[in-house]
Amino acid sequence: MTDTPGLEVDRVVKRFGGLQVFHDVSFSLRPGEVLGVIGPNGAGKTTLINVLCGRFPPSAGSVSLDGKSITGLPTHRLARMGLVRSFQQTNTFKSASVRENLSRALRFSGAPMRVVERVDALLRQFDLHPRLDEPSDKLPYGLQKMLGLLLAYATGPKVLLLDEPAAGLERRERTLIDAFVAAARADHGCSVLIVEHDMDLIRRLCPRILVLDAGHLIAEGPPAEVLARRDVIEAYMGLSDEDEAA
Amino acid sequence: MTSFVTATLIGVSLGAQYALLALGFTLIFGILGVVNFAHGGFYVLGGYAAYWFVSAAGLPYPLAVVLATLVTGILGYLFELLLIERLVDDHLATLMLTLGLYLMLSTGILITFGPESPLFEFPLNGTLRAGPFYFPIANLVVLAVCLLAILGVYALIFRTDLGRALRALADDRQVAAAQGLRPRLLFPLAFALACGLAGMTGALVTPILSLAPHVGDPVLATSFLIVILGGLGSIGGATVAAFLVGLVEAYSSVYLGGSKGALALFVLVLIILVVRPSGLFGRIAREA
Numbered sequence: 001m002t003d004t005p006g007l008e009v010d011r012v013v014k015r016f017g018g019l020q021v022f023h024d025v026s027f028s029l030r031p032g033e034v035l036g037v038i039g040p041n042g043a044g045k046t047t048l049i050n051v052l053c054g055r056f057p058p059s060a061g062s063v064s065l066d067g068k069s070i071t072g073l074p075t076h077r078l079a080r081m082g083l084v085r086s087f088q089q090t091n092t093f094k095s096a097s098v099r100e101n102l103s104r105a106l107r108f109s110g111a112p113m114r115v116v117e118r119v120d121a122l123l124r125q126f127d128l129h130p131r132l133d134e135p136s137d138k139l140p141y142g143l144q145k146m147l148g149l150l151l152a153y154a155t156g157p158k159v160l161l162l163d164e165p166a167a168g169l170e171r172r173e174r175t176l177i178d179a180f181v182a183a184a185r186a187d188h189g190c191s192v193l194i195v196e197h198d199m200d201l202i203r204r205l206c207p208r209i210l211v212l213d214a215g216h217l218i219a220e221g222p223p224a225e226v227l228a229r230r231d232v233i234e235a236y237m238g239l240s241d242e243d244e245a246a
Numbered sequence: 247m248t249s250f251v252t253a254t255l256i257g258v259s260l261g262a263q264y265a266l267l268a269l270g271f272t273l274i275f276g277i278l279g280v281v282n283f284a285h286g287g288f289y290v291l292g293g294y295a296a297y298w299f300v301s302a303a304g305l306p307y308p309l310a311v312v313l314a315t316l317v318t319g320i321l322g323y324l325f326e327l328l329l330i331e332r333l334v335d336d337h338l339a340t341l342m343l344t345l346g347l348y349l350m351l352s353t354g355i356l357i358t359f360g361p362e363s364p365l366f367e368f369p370l371n372g373t374l375r376a377g378p379f380y381f382p383i384a385n386l387v388v389l390a391v392c393l394l395a396i397l398g399v400y401a402l403i404f405r406t407d408l409g410r411a412l413r414a415l416a417d418d419r420q421v422a423a424a425q426g427l428r429p430r431l432l433f434p435l436a437f438a439l440a441c442g443l444a445g446m447t448g449a450l451v452t453p454i455l456s457l458a459p460h461v462g463d464p465v466l467a468t469s470f471l472i473v474i475l476g477g478l479g480s481i482g483g484a485t486v487a488a489f490l491v492g493l494v495e496a497y498s499s500v501y502l503g504g505s506k507g508a509l510a511l512f513v514l515v516l517i518i519l520v521v522r523p524s525g526l527f528g529r530i531a532r533e534a
Contacts, residue, residue, distance in 0.1 A: 053424070079426040087424075093417035104414050107407060108425040155425055 006031040006191050007052070007083070007159050012061030014044070014051050021047045022215035024061070029159065032185060034192045036206030036223065038199070040236055043212040045195040046088060049161045052193075053085040054078045065159065079109070082158030082190075086151075088167060090144035094137040098128055098147060101136050102154055109155035118187050119154050126150070126176055142173040149180050157190045166198045174201055181205055199227065211235065251379050253500040254493070259385045261492025262392035266447045267465060268472040268484040269399050270440030276416040276479030277436045278334055283344040284325075285444050285469055286462025287351035288318045292445025293452030293461070294355050297366040307369045311391075311449040318445025319438040326437035331430060348462065356459040368453040388450050395446065396485065402439075403481060412436055416479060475515055477528020487526055490514075 005028040014021045022044035029035050039045050050056050052063060057072040064070060065083055073081075093101050102119055105111075123129040126146040131139060136147055145168065152160060162181075166174045178201075184190055196202050202209060203223045211219040211226060213235035219226045226232055267289065274282045292314045299310035325347060333339040368384040375381075403409035411432055414422040419429055444465075452461065472491055476483025494514055498507030518526065 055420075074428075075420075075423040076426050076428045079424055085424055087420070091418060091421045091424075093414055093421060095417055096413070104410060104422075105425050107410065108414070108422070108427050151421065151425065 005029070006033075006066060007193075008064045009052070010062045010064075012048075012051060012063060013059045014047055014056065015059040020215055022212065025212070025215075025217050026061075027210055027217070027220065029191045029193055031158075031191050032189055033208070034181060034185070034194065034206050036202040036209035037193060037195045037212060038197070038202060038209055039212035042214070043235075044215045045212055046163055048212065049085055049163050049193075049195060053083060053161055079155060082156070083161070084152045084155050084157040084159070085161040086149050086163060086165060088163040090141065090148055092136040092144055092147050092151065094135070096136060097133050098123075098136055098139070099132040101147060101151060105151040105154035111154055111156050115154060115156050115187070118183070119150060122150055122153065122180070122183060125179060142169050142176075145169060146173075146176055146180070149177075153180070153184055153188075156188055157184070158188070160184055160190050160192045162192060162194045162196075164196055165194065166196055166201050174198065177201060178204060199223075203227075248378050249500055253496045255381060255385070255389075257493035257496030258489065259389045259392075259492070260495055261489030262389050262396065263447055263451050264468060264472055264492050265396050265485045265488035266392050266399075266443050267469045268476065268488045269396065269481060270443035271469040272473045272476070272479055272481060272484040273403075273412070273436055274440045275473065276481070277412055278326075278330070278340075278433055279337070280330060280334065280340045280344065281337075281470075282437075282440065283341065283466065284347040284351065285344075285440070286464075286466030287348040288322060288441040288444035288462075289448035289465045290355060290452075290457075290459060290462040291321070291351055292318045292448030293366070293457045294359060294448075295445065296449035296452070297359075297364055297457060300366070301364070307453075311446060314449035315442045315446040318448075319442030322441025323434045323438035325441075326434040330437065331433060334433065348466070352459050352462060359459070361459065363456055363458045366453050366457050384454050388454060391450055392447070395443070399439075399443065400481075408432075408435070471515060475518060475525055477525030480525065480527040483525055483527030 007029040009028070010026050011024045012026070013023050025048065027035070037045050037048065047056070051058050054073050054075040054077065062069060062071045065081060070078060070081065070083070093104060096104070106116055106119070123132070126143070128143055128147060128150070131143065136144060139147065145165065149162070149165060165177045181192055184192060194202070194206060206223060208221065209223050209226050210217055211232050218235060219229055219232050267285065271282060271285050274280050295314035295317045296307070296310040299305045299313050300307055305313070329343055330340055333343065370383045370387055372383050373380045374383055374386060403412065411422070411427055414427060415429055415432055423429055468491065472487045473484050475491065476485070476487030491511060494511050495507065498510040502510055522528070
């Protein structure tokens, strides 16, 4: 990890018409760092990923990668610059086999041979290897999610944006996310931003977390410290009658 | 037996023509999610372009077919780039745009060339005799060219990086873009390919059938029917359905006669869609 910020987000705002999804969000993600983003439903976490990956342009503010402005660039250009996302749902090429899915990701991104070899190792680790010729939409849900992560891995990312990677996975499958993040950091040296509701996973993987609530960044710091904060607990749990009366 | 063999040849020949048309139609739907109502217009334009290159420019027919394919392909490319591109996710807008383009194409042709069918004949006449069977040479040549073109399309889609990229876009545009594919670069190429195929079919087939400003109407209807029968967006389904429709049309017209023949086709389509609502090779539902 270096002190040079890889991804810098500066006072980013996103509005859809009169609806402001988030406001003045600023943070940085250093190369090799794993950063968690948590918050209650509707806080704007997935929209943040959509803005960072270029699906939606920000309404205001700026985003830069390795010191170069990437504000408003489309998804495909950001992907080619190494900023790659995974999806909350199982987003694979559904009609294609596991092999074809990975072949597309490797070819489109022009991945070097070492990535191909690592993908092969990860396929075995995630129990996908025996299913290489099955259509991806016939895989069990957990394997579809892992395949979706592998597609992002295969592009050789500098920055990985993971949108609820553990959602819908069984508890025993969630440890695979740890292995995936470790592999991505070890092999690509990439930084990882994880939006997640699973606090155990966040505590395990993220030395630093951000908390979004109703579009505002309300806390930032180590998980143990942030998750003990009263305003963070209130954001998740709401105020008690006594608190509101006070 | 003679009539069966003749009907089979006609059916396969019709099927190959339909397959070329339907492949373009299904490519556009599969990749862009657009139902191209101008498809029949590009077929007519291909016919008239080839006719113009032969009759006015004095070019040989094979070169005229190549040029007609290029003209329709380039026009399709520009149409997608300048108009469809901006509204690609608005299904109603693209429907109206393509319908409007079809009306403009057919009306433009009507104004330029008049309502009468021009004299546009296939350069090769005569029949090939094999025992008791007679095969028109023009049909055999068109069949051979159509089959080669179908193989070419399959090679492009399933054996090249461009085809792999187009299939990826058809599968999931968001996932493809997240891996670095540029949809807005590939959409016009897909549209150009589809319109070029329609134009080439028009240039090949209209000298044998007929050339008139309105001949795109049944072409659009048949392409639509084939693509639904094969499964929207399915390349293999469109090909199989095209040959099925060609053969059913040929057999029913030989053994049942004109109007009963048309009825037989629609009854078959109805039965297949009742049994398989998403078509022969269609997926259950296409995500938007």
